[in-house]
Amino acid sequence: MSDKSTMTEEREGSDQPDLLYLLRGAEDFSRFVFPDSEALFKSLAHRQTPHTLFITCADSRVSPEMITQTRPGELFVCRNIGNIVPAYGEMLGGVSAVVEFAVLALNVRQIVICGHSDCGAMKGLASGATIADEMPTVHAWLRNAEAARSVVMARKLEEARVVQAMVEENIRLQLTHLRTHPAVAGRLALKQLQVQGWVYDIGQGEVSIFDEGGGGFESIPEARERLLRQGAA
Ligand SMILES: [Zn+2]
Structure with missing residues (x-):
């Protein structure tokens, strides 16, 4: 698994959040957050309750x-x-x-x-x-x-x-x-x-x-x- 501290450091480098800042966030989500809750997201892929x-x-x-x-x-x-x-x-x-x-x-x-x-x-x-x-x-x-x-x-x-x-x-x-x-x-x-x-x-x-x-x-x-x-x- 990748080092999650990289995620924080990279994002903290943005003093003026722009579209690239948001893209980095979305990327970090896919790489670092999603894998930890993959089963949950898979269960939600086709239905919500x-x-x-x-x-x-x-x-x-x-x-x-x-x-x-x-x-x-x-x-x-x-x-x-x-x-x-x-x-x-x-x-x-x-x-x-x-x-x-x-x-x-x-x-x-x-x-x-x-x-x-x-x-x-x-x-x-x-x-x-x-x-x-x-x-x-x-x-x-x-x-x-x-x-x-x-x-x-x-x-x-x-x-x-x-x-x-x-x-x-x-x-x-x-x-x-x-x-x-x-x-x-x-x-x-x-x-x-x-x-x-x-x-x-x-x-x-x-x-x-x-x-x-x-x-x-x-x-x-x-x-x-x-x-x-x-x-x-
Ligand atoms: Zn209000």
């Missing part, structure tokens, strides 16, 4: 497989600016198709909507800065989170708390939107699907979980206890 649809922000700092410690084939991932799920019928596009396909064709058993700290989309919304002229498409897209902004602004929070409150309120809102999708509503009614909202804290490396019953966010141990209690009930 992901257990979870993971909807999160396009932000480069959010790495779904890393923060959930899952392997290829486990997560069906949908990413967009602000981890938004338009309500059914309002904007039938990529996200709606992903939700429908994941639920009806792949039979995922969980859907997680994961927001994150320092989210640029939520900062933009919270600031109220008008981006309609510069980025009309982003502006139109973020209208799907407008209700979250209204709720947070009505609370008259101190400025330092507004963005995090927006991140959390947006999770509540997008979970509500998610439930308007017929495929989701149907599987929820049959108890064949669970949905959950997360917020990932980039600087702390921690995930907090939305407790829909209590209305707040809780730590993983608290969420685990609640889920076990619900399962036992």
Whole structure:
């Protein structure tokens, strides 16, 4: 087997990552990473059976497989600016198709909507800065989170708390939107699907979980206890 340290040294030499940097990465993957998990990749060559649809922000700092410690084939991932799920019928596009396909064709058993700290989309919304002229498409897209902004602004929070409150309120809102999708509503009614909202804290490396019953966010141990209690009930 080749020396993996070569891989790191070569890539660290790139101070300005360019296309060649990415090609080296892809090459390193084929040479060093793939052989270690060859059996897994071979088993995935012609079919996928992901257990979870993971909807999160396009932000480069959010790495779904890393923060959930899952392997290829486990997560069906949908990413967009602000981890938004338009309500059914309002904007039938990529996200709606992903939700429908994941639920009806792949039979995922969980859907997680994961927001994150320092989210640029939520900062933009919270600031109220008008981006309609510069980025009309982003502006139109973020209208799907407008209700979250209204709720947070009505609370008259101190400025330092507004963005995090927006991140959390947006999770509540997008979970509500998610439930308007017929495929989701149907599987929820049959108890064949669970949905959950997360917020990932980039600087702390921690995930907090939305407790829909209590209305707040809780730590993983608290969420685990609640889920076990619900399962036992
Ligand atoms: Zn974001």
